[in-house]
Amino acid sequence: MATSISSSLHASASSSSKLLASRKFFSSSLFHGFQRHHRNRFIPSFPSSRASSKPYSCLSIKCAVRFRPCIDIHKGKVKQIVGSTLRDSKEEDGSVLVTNFESDKSAAEFANLYKESGLMGGHVIMLGADDLSKAAAIEALHAYPVYLEQGHVEYPYVFNNGQMDLERLKALVRVVGKQKLVLDLSCRKKEGRYAIVTDRWQKFSDVYLDEEVLEFLGNYADEFLVHGVDVEGKKLGIDEELVALLGRHSSVSDIGIPVTYAGGVTVMNDLERIKVAGDGCVDVTVGSALDIFGGNLPYKDVVSWHTQQEPLMV
Numbered sequence: 001m002a003t004s005i006s007s008s009l010h011a012s013a014s015s016s017s018k019l020l021a022s023r024k025f026f027s028s029s030l031f032h033g034f035q036r037h038h039r040n041r042f043i044p045s046f047p048s049s050r051a052s053s054k055p056y057s058c059l060s061i062k063c064a065v066r067f068r069p070c071i072d073i074h075k076g077k078v079k080q081i082v083g084s085t086l087r088d089s090k091e092e093d094g095s096v097l098v099t100n101f102e103s104d105k106s107a108a109e110f111a112n113l114y115k116e117s118g119l120m121g122g123h124v125i126m127l128g129a130d131d132l133s134k135a136a137a138i139e140a141l142h143a144y145p146v147y148l149e150q151g152h153v154e155y156p157y158v159f160n161n162g163q164m165d166l167e168r169l170k171a172l173v174r175v176v177g178k179q180k181l182v183l184d185l186s187c188r189k190k191e192g193r194y195a196i197v198t199d200r201w202q203k204f205s206d207v208y209l210d211e212e213v214l215e216f217l218g219n220y221a222d223e224f225l226v227h228g229v230d231v232e233g234k235k236l237g238i239d240e241e242l243v244a245l246l247g248r249h250s251s252v253s254d255i256g257i258p259v260t261y262a263g264g265v266t267v268m269n270d271l272e273r274i275k276v277a278g279d280g281c282v283d284v285t286v287g288s289a290l291d292i293f294g295g296n297l298p299y300k301d302v303v304s305w306h307t308q309q310e311p312l313m314v
Contacts, residue, residue: 024049026083059187064309065274065275065278065280067119068121068122068285069119070125071110071148072125073107073128076133080233080293082099082233083096083098099204103293106138108140110140112144121260122147123260123285124141125150151288159184160199161199162206163206164205181223184226185217185226210240221257224259224260232262232263233262235264235289235295238263238270240277244277246281247277247278260282261274265289266289
């Protein structure tokens with residue numbers, strides 16, 4: 001894998017440079033520019049209030065860890081399922097889909113809830129390509145445009161049949177644009193390492209999460225979404241080792257894109273554990289544990305924790 005990535009890095013250097021050059025950032029008269037923290041998180045830098053003929057002196061602020069809300073849609077309904085039990089059909093191996101929660105509220109209602117809470121960067125995930133799921137996803141995006149991002153995990157495209165298809169990834173970037181692409185790098189542990197899993201998280205790929213892989217894939221995406229599949233949907237506690245790996249390596253390149261961890265959050269202390277283990281560089285999403293999804297963790301407490309995560313002065 002390392003050899004193939006190294007050769008691909010050289011071959012794609014030119015096209016990657018063009019993609020990066022065309023990337024657009026939010027700007028206003030308030031911002032002097034963007035600098036990068038030593039962990040390569042984007043940092044707004046503010047011009048000094050003192051008039052001076054010298055170049056601006058800047059106050060840098062490190063981005064704080066964030067709670068990223070989610071809306072998982074299955075057959076048109078908002079659900080929380082154990083992702084590792086998702087199959088194309090019941091007949092594949094006799095297993096049955098494990099559903100932790102099914103809501104009588106629409107996807108748009110959850111989008112409005114997140115809007116009222118002032119949350120941004122949420123993910124709308126379609127667990128199927130049926131018409132009902134498509135309609136529900138579109139309704140959610142219309143209810144809270146810009147601040148929700150849509151994902152689709154029905155038909156594997158980039159990671160399929162245990163392998164990564166680099167040509168498909170490049171084609172996807174050409175069609176969608178790097179700045180609109182969120183890569184799902186959900187993984188399971190295999191022989192002491194974290195392997196990206198494909199085909200409804202049932203098959204181990206030959207791609208392992210490490211510094212080189214994350215830096216390479218960062219050339220093609222604007223964000224990583226990583227489910228700890230071994231604990232996802234089971235409310236067993238977080239995969240702290242995986243969070244630490246993401247904290248160390250998700251922002252190692254000059255690209256420095258956001259990464260969101262999902263899986264196992266059960267109590268409020270799990271949020272703090274993610275914050276510490278991820279060195280403040282890993283965002284978090286919470287599913288089945290939230291009371292809005294039938295769990296015991298108060299949604300309002302998580303939102304309150306989110307608002308208290310003030311940027312760090314550096």
